[in-house]
Amino acid sequence: MTTPTAPRHVFRWDLDKTYLRTEFDSMRDLIKSAIETAADKQAYPGATALLRALRAGEGHRVCIISGSPSQMRTVLAAKLKLDGVEADEFVLKNNLKNILRGRFRALRAQIPYKLPALLESRAGSPPAPAETLFGDDAEADAIIYCLYADLLAGNVPLTDLARILEAARAYPDEVQRTMLAAERAPRGDVVKRVIIHLDRRSPTAGFRRFGPRLVPVFNYFQAALVLYADGLLDARQVLFIAFEMLDSRQYQLPILANSLQDLIRRSRLAQPVATRLAEELRDVARDAPATVARPDLPPFDDVARVFTDRVRELRGIAPLPQPGTAPVLDYVALVDEEHVNRRERKRGRA
Amino acid sequence: MQRIVVDAMGGDLAPEEIVKGAAEASIAVADAEIILVGDAAVLGGILPRLRHDGARVRVHHASQYVEMDEKPAEAIAAKPDASILVAAELVAAGEGDAMVSAGNTGASVLACARRWKLIPGVRRAALASVYPTELRRGDRNDPFSLILDCGATIDASAEDLVTFAIMGSAYASLVSKNRRPRVALLSNGTEAGKGPAAVVAAHQLLLESTELNFIGNVEGLDIPRGVADVIVCNGFVGNVVLKMLEGVSETVVRLARYAHKEKLTWRIGLMALSSALSQLKAVTDWQQYGGAPLLGFEHLFIKAHGRSSAHAVTNAIKVAAKAHAGDLCGHIARGVADVTARQRPDKIPAEGSA
Numbered sequence: 001m002t003t004p005t006a007p008r009h010v011f012r013w014d015l016d017k018t019y020l021r022t023e024f025d026s027m028r029d030l031i032k033s034a035i036e037t038a039a040d041k042q043a044y045p046g047a048t049a050l051l052r053a054l055r056a057g058e059g060h061r062v063c064i065i066s067g068s069p070s071q072m073r074t075v076l077a078a079k080l081k082l083d084g085v086e087a088d089e090f091v092l093k094n095n096l097k098n099i100l101r102g103r104f105r106a107l108r109a110q111i112p113y114k115l116p117a118l119l120e121s122r123a124g125s126p127p128a129p130a131e132t133l134f135g136d137d138a139e140a141d142a143i144i145y146c147l148y149a150d151l152l153a154g155n156v157p158l159t160d161l162a163r164i165l166e167a168a169r170a171y172p173d174e175v176q177r178t179m180l181a182a183e184r185a186p187r188g189d190v191v192k193r194v195i196i197h198l199d200r201r202s203p204t205a206g207f208r209r210f211g212p213r214l215v216p217v218f219n220y221f222q223a224a225l226v227l228y229a230d231g232l233l234d235a236r237q238v239l240f241i242a243f244e245m246l247d248s249r250q251y252q253l254p255i256l257a258n259s260l261q262d263l264i265r266r267s268r269l270a271q272p273v274a275t276r277l278a279e280e281l282r283d284v285a286r287d288a289p290a291t292v293a294r295p296d297l298p299p300f301d302d303v304a305r306v307f308t309d310r311v312r313e314l315r316g317i318a319p320l321p322q323p324g325t326a327p328v329l330d331y332v333a334l335v336d337e338e339h340v341n342r343r344e345r346k347r348g349r350a
Numbered sequence: 351m352q353r354i355v356v357d358a359m360g361g362d363l364a365p366e367e368i369v370k371g372a373a374e375a376s377i378a379v380a381d382a383e384i385i386l387v388g389d390a391a392v393l394g395g396i397l398p399r400l401r402h403d404g405a406r407v408r409v410h411h412a413s414q415y416v417e418m419d420e421k422p423a424e425a426i427a428a429k430p431d432a433s434i435l436v437a438a439e440l441v442a443a444g445e446g447d448a449m450v451s452a453g454n455t456g457a458s459v460l461a462c463a464r465r466w467k468l469i470p471g472v473r474r475a476a477l478a479s480v481y482p483t484e485l486r487r488g489d490r491n492d493p494f495s496l497i498l499d500c501g502a503t504i505d506a507s508a509e510d511l512v513t514f515a516i517m518g519s520a521y522a523s524l525v526s527k528n529r530r531p532r533v534a535l536l537s538n539g540t541e542a543g544k545g546p547a548a549v550v551a552a553h554q555l556l557l558e559s560t561e562l563n564f565i566g567n568v569e570g571l572d573i574p575r576g577v578a579d580v581i582v583c584n585g586f587v588g589n590v591v592l593k594m595l596e597g598v599s600e601t602v603v604r605l606a607r608y609a610h611k612e613k614l615t616w617r618i619g620l621m622a623l624s625s626a627l628s629q630l631k632a633v634t635d636w637q638q639y640g641g642a643p644l645l646g647f648e649h650l651f652i653k654a655h656g657r658s659s660a661h662a663v664t665n666a667i668k669v670a671a672k673a674h675a676g677d678l679c680g681h682i683a684r685g686v687a688d689v690t691a692r693q694r695p696d697k698i699p700a701e702g703s704a
């Protein structure tokens with residue numbers, strides 16, 4: 001019997017509003033989402049190419065942990081298959097069980113569901129030295145992912161975790177389960193990056209308090225640029241993600257160039273990294289011109305010029321300072337704030 | 351894709367409200383790119399605090415800007431990197447499709463004149479403004495009529511007035527979705543022979559050389575009644591008319607405030623009317639309408655009110671995007687070319703001959 005080799009990097013993905021364009025703000029949206037077929041479900045442009053590229057890396061593992069009901073497993077698995085996305089782990093929420101037990105608070109609760117699921121996933125497989133997490137701004141993903149990272153890094157003691165779960169209105173058995181998983185999960189400062197997809201277009205300044213590790217992105221080209229800077233993608237892979245976005249017809253070249261400028265303005269991408277990417281892409285264009293040539297795009301040099309112009313038109317003006325290293329966050333206050341925000345969002349929809 | 355260049359530093363409430371309006375437009379206006387021109391450090395500090403689509407907002411640095419109370423010609427000459435000039439240059443260079451500014455009106459018009467070309471056949475540009483009226487018009491049920499020129503061209507010839515009529519009609523049909531806007535000349539009597547020579551000559555030209563829905567002359571009192579959808583006059587008259595109408599509105603508000611303070615019975619009367627007054631305010635709110643278009647150039651400029659809030663800026667961007675999507679400048683060019691082709695030199699009446 002061979003022991004499974006330890007993964008080098010784990011990518012944990014949420015599904016709804018992170019990978020899949022899902023609406024669940026109203027009962028109508030929920031019903032629509034429940035009856036959609038795999039072919040009806042739409043991934044965000046670039047997300048499929050990004051997931052595939054990440055999975056292709058040696059020792060890379062993809063774990064999907066979603067709040068979608070486990071009754072949708074068949075259709076969601078079919079969607080991933082249609083997209084050619086392979087997941088090593090696929091965890092969904094058993095909402096039917098919550099309904100049958102009369103635990104209606106648990107239906108929408110995110111922290112008491114997702115945090116133990118993340119910890120159990122880490123505890124249940126060979127530990128990776130690095131993790132990158134993908135979520136969105138619709139719910140509490142930023143809080144959950146940072147709490148998970150801080151727990152593993154030992155920045156949040158287990159005694160505090162109980163108070164946080166209480167603030168998150170977890171049921172007693174959920175508290176017990178989370179505490180147990182937190183004890184078992186192998187420790188380490190392993191969460192290297194948290195990517196938050198801004199589905200709601202939330203102000204990016206609200207995420208600065210989470211420190212430089214967490215990067216809010218407007219689209220998956222921005223995510224690809226950040227992961228290129230992290231050394232997890234190469235120039236060709238970034239190019240293919242951009243192509244998928246252009247093919248969706250929801251993005252044009254100038255919009256991708258603006259995405260680059262936005263990251264530079266927010267100090268989430270250094271100009272030398274953008275320059276290095278451009279040079280590497282120029283090499284790709286020279287060595288394998290067929291890779292870059294597309295009938296719907298101008299010659300490579302013109303494309304490159306659009307991007308360099310976006311950087312140049314900032315005229316070297318100092319961008320925002322990079323967010324400082326995050327102090328230990330007050331998670332109880334963050335959870336309370338999230339409850340208030342959720343109530344306000346609900347009122348806004350009414 | 352509509353690329354709207356916004357002078358982020360122009361306006362009484364700039365740059366905060368301008369950036370807010372642009373941020374909102376980046377989400378609300380489908381398939382648009384908003385190019386904010388101004389101090390990149392300042393704009394880059396405001397944007398992250400707002401809901402917006404960072405991929406649809408682009409920042410173009412400009413190190414200077416024209417103050418609201420500066421003399422336009424002097425400011426433009428002294429500040430070559432002023433945001434309004436850089437914005438106009440971007441449009442001229444094909445980097446943007448239309449421009450929006452809430453800044454110094456004179457400097458904005460001058461920047462367009464310095465950087466853009468007039469549509470062939472158009473000799474003078476016209477600044478159009480909207481005025482709330484009793485009657486509503488078009489598919490959008492707009493409670494506004496369009497008055498042009500409001501100050502871009504102080505003295506206009508008969509041919510200029512005809513061009514203004516074509517431009518105003520094209521704008522009204524596109525933005526208010528009014529298929530056949532009623533066009534009128536502003537004069538001191540409804541008879542064709544009344545008014546200064548240029549107006550009399552323009553009357554004859556509009557009847558003979560255009561297919562506009564020209565309803566003849568209207569008088570000042572017809573403006574608030576909404577008799578015409580597009581009212582044409584020279585910039586001197588238009589400016590005086592608009593300022594007077596604004597003055598009357600302000601006086602009415604002041605009188606209402608006075609009445610509210612003075613007598614209990616008047617106060618009760620005003621309170622009884624309050625919902626109707628609020629409705630009237632909502633209907634005639636200039637912030638809903640976006641701004642005043644500068645017509646006649648090969649590109650479109652929407653001049654938003656100097657006191658524009660974010661909401662007004664968003665609407666100005668929407669109007670600019672809509673006008674560009676509908677090829678407003680192309681419509682005007684074709685309309686002017688048609689009239690020019692019809693006007694044989696022997697048919698142009700001499701001004702003052704009526």
